[in-house]
Amino acid sequence: MFSKLSRLAAAAAVATVLAAGPAVAQTKMIVNNDTGSVSLKGQTWEHFKQLVEERLGDEVTVELHHGGALYSQKTMLQAVQLGAIHAIAPVVGVFTGTFPKLAVLTLPFLLTTPTAIEAAMNDEAISAELFDDLREQGVEPVAVWLNGPRNVGRKGQPVLTPADMKGVKIRVPGGSNYVEAFRAVGANVITMDWGEVPTALQQGVIDAVEPTPNAWLSSRLFEIADHITDTGYIYDFYIVGLNKAWWDGLSPNVREELQTIMDETTKWNWENTDRVNAEAEEKMMAEGATIHKLTDEQRSQWKEAMRPVWDKLGRSLIGDEVMERLIEIGEQNG
Numbered sequence: 001m002f003s004k005l006s007r008l009a010a011a012a013a014v015a016t017v018l019a020a021g022p023a024v025a026q027t028k029m030i031v032n033n034d035t036g037s038v039s040l041k042g043q044t045w046e047h048f049k050q051l052v053e054e055r056l057g058d059e060v061t062v063e064l065h066h067g068g069a070l071y072s073q074k075t076m077l078q079a080v081q082l083g084a085i086h087a088i089a090p091v092v093g094v095f096t097g098t099f100p101k102l103a104v105l106t107l108p109f110l111l112t113t114p115t116a117i118e119a120a121m122n123d124e125a126i127s128a129e130l131f132d133d134l135r136e137q138g139v140e141p142v143a144v145w146l147n148g149p150r151n152v153g154r155k156g157q158p159v160l161t162p163a164d165m166k167g168v169k170i171r172v173p174g175g176s177n178y179v180e181a182f183r184a185v186g187a188n189v190i191t192m193d194w195g196e197v198p199t200a201l202q203q204g205v206i207d208a209v210e211p212t213p214n215a216w217l218s219s220r221l222f223e224i225a226d227h228i229t230d231t232g233y234i235y236d237f238y239i240v241g242l243n244k245a246w247w248d249g250l251s252p253n254v255r256e257e258l259q260t261i262m263d264e265t266t267k268w269n270w271e272n273t274d275r276v277n278a279e280a281e282e283k284m285m286a287e288g289a290t291i292h293k294l295t296d297e298q299r300s301q302w303k304e305a306m307r308p309v310w311d312k313l314g315r316s317l318i319g320d321e322v323m324e325r326l327i328e329i330g331e332q333n334g
Contacts, residue, residue, distance in 0.1 A: 029258075030063045031087040032080075034073050034094075034194060037066040040214040040269070040276045041089060041238060044145055048265040056257060072193045074174060077241075081138040086246050089145055089238040093175020099133050103177040103313045108184075108233045108306035110314075110326060114146055114270060116333035117237055120326060129322050140247045142259065143240040143266045146273040148212035149232030153225040155201075158292045159208065160229060162186070162305040170208040171197055178210075180309045181233060185302075194219075201225060212236055217280035222289040229292040231302060240266075 029052075035041045049062040071079045076088045077098060096103045104110075111117050120126055121144055131141050152159045152170070159165060166186035172178035174191045182189045190206055200206045201224045209221055210231075216222050240262065247255065281291055294302070314323045 027059060028061050028063060029087060030070075030085045031065065032068065032070045032076050032085045033064065033066045034068040034071075034076060034088075034090060035066070035215065036218045039218040040147060040212075040273060041145065042066050042218070043272075043276070044265060044269045045089070047268050048261060051261045051264060052258070055261065056254070059254060060258065068193070068195055072195065074193055077139075080241060080243050083243045083246060086243050087240065089143075089240040091147065091173055091175070091236055091238055093173045093178050095134075095239060095241075096175045096177065098137065099130075100176065101130050101133065101317050102239075103175060104318055104323065104326060105130070106175075106177045106234045106236060107310055107314055108177070108181040109303045110310065110330045111333075112149075112232060112235050112330065113333055114235070114273070116330050117144065117146070117235065119329045119333055123325065123329065126322060126325060129318055134241065135244060138244045139241040140244040141239050141241055142247075143262050145238040145240060145266060145269045147236040147238055148214060148273055148277040149230065150210045150212055150234045150236050151216070151228050152208060152210045152231045152233075153216070153222070153228035154208035155225045156227065158227040158229055158290070159231075160292060160294065161298055161301050165208075168208050169206045170210060171200065171206045172210060176313055177234070177309070180313055181306050182210075184309055185305050197221065198224070213277040213280040213284070216289075217284055222284045222287070226289050227292065228284070228289060230294060231299075233302060233306060 031045060033042055033045050037046065045064055049064050052060055052062050068076070070085060073090060073094050076085070076090060077094060079085050080088045092102050092106045105120065111120055134141055152165075154168065159168070162185040165182065167188060169188045169190055170182055171190050171192055172182060173194070179189050179191065192200060197206070197209060198219060198221060201209060201221060209225060210233075211219070211221070216228060222228060250258070285291055310323070314326070
């Protein structure tokens, strides 16, 4: 269900390989995970690795490196394009420096539920508009994994309205969607690699952060920024991207089995995202963090303040027709 696009691409790749003659199977799959092993994405990659070991044994060896041990968020995309590694799964914003159109998938308050994200991914016009560029530049998108709602938090005081963000130094991932969303509410926006965030927050280089609950917990950021607000301004997700030359060079049988395993891993991720994030919030509150819920009026203020980003990064990048389709999907699946 979540890999309609990747299955079509895999079928095309199989046909190309068969036409060209036997391919040499690659047995090592090097994965760079930019988050920790206990994060939701870390757990998802570990699930994938376990299934590969169970079904493919020595035929495919997964080398899984957590915490950006090989490449940072700023360098991992280029590394997979060049073939230095074979697999990454960054948030959408990491792709947008090279593939700016992808920013429309995580515009603030646009696709705010998993069902909305699924509908957008399965829309043929949207998929063709956004993902063909990746393949042309050496990246094969094979899955979408959920991360969760991005929530704003800072030390000592809550952030409840857009006015509370004025002048606040907030770290966001590299990506125009995140940057412009907080510029729209008057924040002082700073981009930095995820691994630098805890020290920056501790030292006052930044005042606030906006990750998902599972990332708040796994990074222990809630120990510093102890007031977290369920803004959910973006329901964040990851795009699993593989080095296309490596993927196309696998034997058809191995590639088909890896895609099957990826599909099952994706299903596991989607089924467990809400649970993992809910448990993260419970654990943080038990350890002293305060989780604030927005009123309907406060949420409306956030939506109104950030909605101009739709025009700035949406219509200007993909045009009115595709943007209207995304808006329709968001409204139908909110």
